[in-house]
Amino acid sequence: MIILRASFQFARRVKQLKTSLINDEKKQDIDKISEGFKESKKGDDKEEIKQNQQNLDNVQKKVFEKKFIKSSEFLMACSHQPALSLPEEILKKARKVFSKYPPDELREASYKYMRMYQLLHALEKPLSITIKRNNLFENPENLQKLTEKKVIHLYKKGTSEQELLDKIFERRQKKDLSLDRLNSAEQKLEEFHNFASAIDYDQILTVSYFLRKVPGSFAVSQKIMQEIQKRNPNFNPQSMLDYGSGIGTWAWSFKKLYPDVKNIVCVEPNLYMRKLGKFVSQDYIKDIKFYESLSHTLELSYDYFDFISIAFVLEEINHPEARFLALQSLWAKLSENGIMILACPGSPTGFRFINDFREWILKQKGFIVAPCQHQQTCPMAKEGFQWCHFKQMFTAWPKDVFPKYIYENTAVTEKFSYLAVSKKNWIQEGQEWPRITFDPLKRGKHLILDMCTEQGKLERRIIAKSHGKEGGYYEAKHLNGGDLWRFPKLPPSKVGKKRRKQPVKIL
Incomplete structure (x- = not known):
């Protein structure tokens, strides 16, 4: 019995040695295969990076690629996009700006700013669109009384018309601007230049605007510009003008879609906005130029622009004549093959401004590029109980840029109304x-x-x-x-x- 037990133990030991040798050989083979795979993978890393970049560019298409949705016509018909976010260069500058202020104080100041901003367009009912008014871009009487009481004063104190004219004359003499290049609308607009807007932006309000309004405005600009680029793929602008640009939000999205364009001009009357815009935009757009008024752009070598935008500005201009003169002077600066965009908040007030601009453009024999499919008057403006508006989602500030509460959403929706017009009848796909x-x-x-x-x-x-x-x-x-x-x-x-x-x- 002892001999049998010993023989069994010896056989088990031999079997263990054989299996261990086989496992060692397998491990050596696997290591050789893995080393060869790593060497081949190093050469394929560059190709994988290129493929990943292409996949990121075609995210929107892949979302809709399903069993029954694979046609290019479906992608042409879809205009909605996933949540958009700001470029990384802008986020780096935002970290530096927001780090100079305590988060609680900046959050409280931004809430006060949003209350003032909402008073400019949230008090109106859709029925006011059908009310007959004497002039275009004029507020109804009930809305005008409310804004005069609750929002800041209309004009700056201590300035007369003669003082304004003297300042304009001195400014033109300093820059040696030729008066022949100024049209009548720009001359009249200069008289309103020193009038205060509804919100008098100081340093803290400018940073509050950067915190609350810039991400949504950037997402709206991206959606509108991509819609125009999709409908008119042959549109190739060489210059861009943004009136009431703030810190240059629309210029960022224009540079993202047309990176080769160098002639980007922003007109912003507020000094704090221009300073913050130059600081934030210097890494993302090196050739951007900020001016105080339209008359200062006469120092440029060109008088006309291929792309003009005026976004979220009309509701902050108190006088209806100044609103009309701004649009009239910008229309005169638009080139024959250019496109002009007016964007307003997605409220009854914003739609009323859009509808007034539409009526004026049709009288000027202009053409509507987007979003409408026709060249007639708006059918919604006749009803008075609904208004045309769109929406776009955007991602809020990351936690490392500005801290937020637990109940704050990471994806926010911005509602807006817009109208893109041109002096030439564009042939669009899907018209x-x-x-x-x-x-x-x-x-x-x-x-x-x-x-x-x-x-x-x-x-x-x-x-x-x-x-x-x-x-x-x-x-x-x-x-x-x-x-x-x-x-x-x-x-x-x-x-x-x-x-x-x-x-x-x-x-």
């Missing part, structure tokens, strides 16, 4: 498709869509499940307000109601 005005209403086996057609009329269509892929039922679930509808008009049910079977009589 014959109607635009969805509001988000689809999802019901049982059908959807309800409100549309603004190419004939300038409002329609409500029912997209039933019986329409299938050809009628756009499956695609409509992934569309939002502002997108285009590329399918033909069909009745609510393509097949018709099925006949109910007669009940069986029980004898």
